[in-house]
Amino acid sequence: MASIEQELRHPTAAVGVALELEAPSPRAVMRRRAMTHVGFLTGGAIVLGIILVAIFAPLLTSYDPFAQDLTKRLIPPVWSAKGSWAHILGTDGLGRDYLTRLMYGARISLMVGLGAATMAGLIGTTLGLIGGYFGGKIDAVVMYIVNVKLALPGVLVALSLISVFGGSVVVVVTVLGLLFWDRFVVVTRSVTQQVRTNEYVIAAEAVGASRTRILVGEILPNVMNHIIVIASLEMAVAILVEAALSFLGLGIRPPTPSWGLMISEGRNFMFFQPYLVAIPGVAIFLLVIAINMLGDGIRDITAPEGRN
Amino acid sequence: MIRFLIHRATIAVLVALTVSIIGFSLLRLSGDLASALAGDSAKPEQIAATAHLYGLDRPLYEQYLDWAGKALQGDLGTSLFTNEPVARLIGERLGVTVQLSLMSLVFALAISIPLGVLAATRPNSWIDRSALGLSVFGQAIPNFWFGLILIIVFGVTLRWLPISGSDTFAHFILPTITLGVAVMPAFMRLTRTGMLDALESDYVRMARAKGLSTLSVLFKHALRNAILPVVSLTAVSLGFLLGGSVIVESVFALNGIGFLAFQSIIRTDFPVVQSIVVFVAILYIVLTLVADLINAYLDPRIRLG
Numbered sequence: 001m002a003s004i005e006q007e008l009r010h011p012t013a014a015v016g017v018a019l020e021l022e023a024p025s026p027r028a029v030m031r032r033r034a035m036t037h038v039g040f041l042t043g044g045a046i047v048l049g050i051i052l053v054a055i056f057a058p059l060l061t062s063y064d065p066f067a068q069d070l071t072k073r074l075i076p077p078v079w080s081a082k083g084s085w086a087h088i089l090g091t092d093g094l095g096r097d098y099l100t101r102l103m104y105g106a107r108i109s110l111m112v113g114l115g116a117a118t119m120a121g122l123i124g125t126t127l128g129l130i131g132g133y134f135g136g137k138i139d140a141v142v143m144y145i146v147n148v149k150l151a152l153p154g155v156l157v158a159l160s161l162i163s164v165f166g167g168s169v170v171v172v173v174t175v176l177g178l179l180f181w182d183r184f185v186v187v188t189r190s191v192t193q194q195v196r197t198n199e200y201v202i203a204a205e206a207v208g209a210s211r212t213r214i215l216v217g218e219i220l221p222n223v224m225n226h227i228i229v230i231a232s233l234e235m236a237v238a239i240l241v242e243a244a245l246s247f248l249g250l251g252i253r254p255p256t257p258s259w260g261l262m263i264s265e266g267r268n269f270m271f272f273q274p275y276l277v278a279i280p281g282v283a284i285f286l287l288v289i290a291i292n293m294l295g296d297g298i299r300d301i302t303a304p305e306g307r308n
Numbered sequence: 309m310i311r312f313l314i315h316r317a318t319i320a321v322l323v324a325l326t327v328s329i330i331g332f333s334l335l336r337l338s339g340d341l342a343s344a345l346a347g348d349s350a351k352p353e354q355i356a357a358t359a360h361l362y363g364l365d366r367p368l369y370e371q372y373l374d375w376a377g378k379a380l381q382g383d384l385g386t387s388l389f390t391n392e393p394v395a396r397l398i399g400e401r402l403g404v405t406v407q408l409s410l411m412s413l414v415f416a417l418a419i420s421i422p423l424g425v426l427a428a429t430r431p432n433s434w435i436d437r438s439a440l441g442l443s444v445f446g447q448a449i450p451n452f453w454f455g456l457i458l459i460i461v462f463g464v465t466l467r468w469l470p471i472s473g474s475d476t477f478a479h480f481i482l483p484t485i486t487l488g489v490a491v492m493p494a495f496m497r498l499t500r501t502g503m504l505d506a507l508e509s510d511y512v513r514m515a516r517a518k519g520l521s522t523l524s525v526l527f528k529h530a531l532r533n534a535i536l537p538v539v540s541l542t543a544v545s546l547g548f549l550l551g552g553s554v555i556v557e558s559v560f561a562l563n564g565i566g567f568l569a570f571q572s573i574i575r576t577d578f579p580v581v582q583s584i585v586v587f588v589a590i591l592y593i594v595l596t597l598v599a600d601l602i603n604a605y606l607d608p609r610i611r612l613g
Binding site for chain 2: 152155157
């Protein structure tokens, strides 16, 4: 059985001599596209770099992100006349090393982004699979839930919930995860509607496979590429919203170094020390743009041949 | 068409009902709104008194029905902080938010539609690339931070524009740019893809073959069809702007309903918060319903399908 399957997939493999004329496998096509896709490579490199900095932050800096030193308040970054190499990005209003806080802040952004996108992905994909596969009344209920979610003003709901449950990373991740699943539903549902009449799904139904098995084993793999692309975009959105919530004072609580919170704290000094506002903002912008480039890259790379 | 209308309207009413229940419950989810209102050091009897004062000791469904019944008659309750009727608080500030939303929308459309059309007529040219760059930029920049940078540059360094308050038209310029940049990318991409599809269609080829001028082909034939999805997005974006302006209003201290909602959340002023959440949600539902009906009217495939 296995050999027949292999033969069907690579019909020329049996001929032996003709091996070199074989059409490239999908995996090889993807690898070739990945290695030539500028956006994917650039975005991927930046994201990887930020992840590494976040993980190895304690090794990269000798400062403590929470240690205050009021004798060293508001030292400007190294490129300004009064800066020094001791504090490359200067210090904040409480004398904490800004580069150190920036590196530890990457942890919060990445955790919130990954956590919220994973949670939203689980909720949205489940709803989309169920709605798309069963159709009819069940689908109507799913779409109704989506409509309710779309009508709710997201930022206001998030602010209210966080004011009630407090601003820990877990609460922020949960709230954001509960808010950004709608695009997962829309895409998963439409792909499921397209593939549910395919032969392999009907065959699985005919041999009596369970519903769960059909949804997870037969349909889900078709949606996976789309899910990864949306997950990357939603991760970027979650990072932006977390920064905004923390900036408003209803997100991550001080003294935790979150980039949004750093901008909020820097705001008091923004007329004389604008770098305190500028630096974390550039960090958010860089991470978000890199994630978006990576996501767009994955979409281009995994698209079926001939489509763009 | 009548059946389609009734169907859509029924769903809209059901969604509005659900949204009102969710909005009502938001600040009550901790289960103990009364002790949050009474403060950290309140004694049990003070908490009980607070609960009784605001009717929080009654069953939840009773509180909801009472509030919803009065809300339908235009009575949204009284603010715990200012003791003013919530309806009046919202009414006084709605103008600022509507003005900001409409200005941002016009700003975004005025840039993204011409740019989207130009980008589609010359794919991969420098103009297409800069349009794409602009949309990538708009998508990735943190809104509130962009606002602060505009304040530093135009308000403080150059001193061209006021940086906070909502007294004059000039006060709205920086907030409009901040909010407009956030919604621009979606419009630009939608116009560009719509135009690309339309320009490859048979009716545009036909119009060109007839020898019509390029401008006439672009605007009378192609853009007319490409603009259909933009109509829906406009309604959705307006709903988003009305609710999403909370961040920008807070940055620029614009006295709109977003800023009011934010202040009320911090003060646990639940009558104001629940009213604004439900009000904005229902506004969104009405706007998308209208857009659906416009599209159904313009495109028979929707209303008959």
